[in-house]
Amino acid sequence: MTTxxxxHALPVGKLKGVSASKAEALHALGIATAADLLEYYPFRYEDYRIRNLTEVKDGEKITVQGTVMSVPALQRYGRGKARLSCRVTIERWLVTAVWFNRAFLKDQLTVGREIVLTGKWDQRRKQLTVTESEFADKAGGRAGSLQPVYSITGSLTQSWMRRCIEQALEQLGGYIEEVLPGDLLTRHRLMARREAIRRIHTPEDTREGxxxxRRLVYEELFLFQLKLHAYRQVTRSRMDGVAHAIDNEAVLAFAAALPFELTDGQKKVTNEILRDMREPYAMNRLLQGDVGSGKTVVAAIALFATVKSGHQGALMVPTEILAEQxxxxLQGLFAPLGIEVALLVGGMPARRRRDALAGLQMGMTDIVVGTHALIQEDVAFRSLGLVVTDEQHRFGVSQRSILRRKGMNPDVLTMTATPIPRTLAITAFGDMDVSTIRERPQGRRPIRTYWVKHELMDRVLGFIRREAAAGRQAYIICPLIEESDKLDVQNAIDVHVQIQQAFPDLRIGLLHGRMSAAEKEEAMRAFGAGELHALVSTTVVEVGVDVPNATLMVVMDAERFGLSQLHQLRGRVGRGAHQSYCVLVADPKSETGQERMRVMTETDDGFEVARRDLELRGPGDFFGTKQSGLPEFRLADMSSDFGVLETARDDAAELVGRADFWRDETYAPLRERLSRAQIFEGDVLD
Known part of the structure; x- marks a missing residue:
């Protein structure tokens, strides 16, 4: 009996025609097993289908069939170089076919022999510069087919890769198992898996490919979404999170005592968060909103509810400046209520750090605000109930996981002021519930944004002078700290000197990442207190810094920044009652850089900026970090396959919510896939 x-277990080196060296080259591409090889899909096809000359444009690549009509002429030139040409009839045309460095073909090009030619067509000369040719009387050629093109490196060639995959299909294609349930195949009119894998490598025509x-993209996205939804189902079924006893009256009183009224959006997301916190499973929620939409207040209410239910809260932020702010x-909000808030950052004196650690461990500290210092080994909590991470894409996946494990599966709220396009929210945060604040607090005016060239810098300086004379303040942002030979960009130290020289009567501050924690704190304190007219800074002010009297944001060499980063910087102004402005000083050479400037001047809606940023940069670069958790898909493209992603997500959610999915034999292959991905073994998706 044959097994x-x-x-998935058969090493690729065991396949016919795969030597040890070729197996090593395949391993470098991430191909370790037969399944990996069969699922290594082409990224495009070479079209060798025979066409008529009347269909082709000048300079286009084409495959045609004709008859040799003249004895070939061979010209040798240079060292080992040769030009071979002959006349060929193609349909009713007599054309010249030219080969370079193919002298060996001379004796084979006999008059009257049928030949298939692929090459570039020169309409004026009636000439075809041949890149590939084959004789019609020889079997096994490419003529009339679409040939797959694979991403390859090293010693691998396209012809070897094609032959290897064809042999694997012939040898093992019959063992490819279906993973999708029959009802989904029928509902979406999808090919069987065995047929789809064969056809994507060897399509008869474009439609078949x-x-x-379509079938394999759906499968890829469906399996990914199934993993996320099964994970959520499993973790929620454990009921091992913190079920907060929410004191509704206390929360309402706290919200009513705030110096402003919550917007409808803030009230909605607060209710969503508190509803999750009451449940016995661990909350995993993303709170997204544009800059200045009031996410921090929502987080404060959640932290207040945590403390009132007898637990501790932690707020992790990416920079010490933001932690101190x-x-x-939070101390301003909580001190009158007797709630103890402490700081834990890397630059703290040893004694203050020891006191902070003791306060957390003994439960005297209710809420801790900190940077990545919160996840160090010696940090322990008495009863951690809620973890809030601000600007979460700046933390690696493993960092968030460590903080979560410092409690008994605490609730997790991650916040971002980089509005995430729906595509990426479903993809990167599919294991999270998403809350969105769309409106801005009342009284916030749109920020007027201008793009100017460097030669208009005198007008920009005049703008800074006018705002200072009106009692307002300005930020001047530079991409680098010091002068660099590699990049011809403004730098904070030089610009600080230039601005001081331009305004000897104004107080100009300086802030950058290489200053000590005390120096940075003093610069921000002075700016926040209105003691400085302007602050020259690097992007350390990008996230969360809040100075309502600052009304002008000047970004030097703005083309060096991404769209989302420019929008974040713009969000540092417009936080008070006065009209605010953003001036982008840039001379972008690239079309992408010019498009960024156009987007910034056309809209100050963060969701629209994020959508345009995704179009310009693609999903892989959107977060600006490799630790963003975005999956690498073999076939699916987040821009063009978004409709399929939404369908796959709905199908996966519906399926895992059915009782028969977890026990019926029909779904055994899918459960086996989930088991292989260790979905049932713990907190693996974090």
Whole structure:
């Protein structure tokens, strides 16, 4: 009795025609097993289908069939170089076919022999510069086919890769197992898996290749979404989170005592968060909103509810400046209520750090605000109930996971002021519930944004002078700290000197990442207190810094920044009652850089900026970090396949919510896939 081979366990080196050196080259591409090889899909096709000359444009690549009509002429020139040419009839045309460095073909090009030519067509000369040719009387050629093109490196060639995959299909294609349930195949009119894998490698025509790709893209996105939804189902079924006893009256009183009324959006997301916190499973929620939409207040209400239910809260932020600002604002809110808020950052004196650690461990500290210092080994909590991470894409996946494990599966709220396009929210944060604040607090005016060239810098200086004369303040942002030979960009130290020289009567501050914690704190304190007219800074002010009297944001060499980063910087102004402005000083050479400037001047809606940023940069670069958790898909493209993603997500959610999914034999292959991905073994998706 022959056993069915497990394609996921069969080493690629065991396949016919794969030597040890070729196996090593395949491993470098991430191909370790037979399944990996069969699922290594082409990224495009070479079209060798025979066409008529009347269909082709000048300079286009074409494959045609004709008859040799003249004895070939061979010209040798240079060292080992040759030009071979002959006349060929193609349909009713007599054309010249030219080969370079193919002298060996001379004796084979006999008059009257049928030949298939692929090359570039020169309409004026009636000449075809041949890149590939084959004789019609020889079997096994490419003529009339679409040939797959694979991403390859090293010693691998396209012809070897094609032959290797064809042999693997012939040898093992019959063992490819279906993973999608029959009802989904029927509902979406999808090819069987075995057929789709065969057809994506060897399509008869474009339509067949497209149908194969459609099936496999759906499968890829469906399996990914199934993993996320099964994970959520499993973790929620454990009921091992913190079920907060929310004191509704206390929360309402706290919100009513705030110096402003919450917007409808803030009230809505607060209710969503508190509803989750009451449940016995661990909350995993993303709170997104544009800059200045009031996410921090929502987080403060959630932290207040945590403390009132007898637990501790932690707020992790990416920079010490932001941690110190959050500390001051939270102490202002909580000190009158007897709630103890502490700071934990890397630059603290040893004694203050020891006191902070003791306060957390003994439960004397209710809320801690900190940077990545919160996840160090010696940090322990008495009863951690809620973890809030601000600007979460700046933390690696593992960093968030460590903080979560410092409690008994605490609730997690992650916040971002980089509005995430729906595509990426479903993809990168599919294991989270998403809350969105769309409106801005009342009284916030749109920020007027201008793009100017460097030669208009005198007008920009005049703008700074006018705002200072009106009692307002300005930020001047530079991409680098010191002069660099590599990049011809403004730098904070030089610009600080230039601005001081331009305004000897004004107080100009300087802030950058290489200053000590005390120096940075003093610069921000002085700016926040209105003691400085302007602050020259690097992007350390990008996230969360809140100075309502600052009304002008000047960004030097703005083309060096991404769209989302420019929008974040713009969000540092417009936080008070006065009209605010953003001036982008840039001379972008690239079309992308010019498009960024156009987007910034056309809209100050963060969701629209994020959508345009995704179009310009693509999903892989959107977060500006490799630790963003975005999956690498073999076939799916987040821009063009978004409709398929939404369908796959709905199908996966519906399926895992059914009782028969977890026990019926029909779904055994899917459960096996989830088991292989260790979905049932713990907190693996974080």
């Amino acid at each position: 069915t081979p497990d394609l 497209q149908e194969a790709r 959050h500390l001051r604002s």
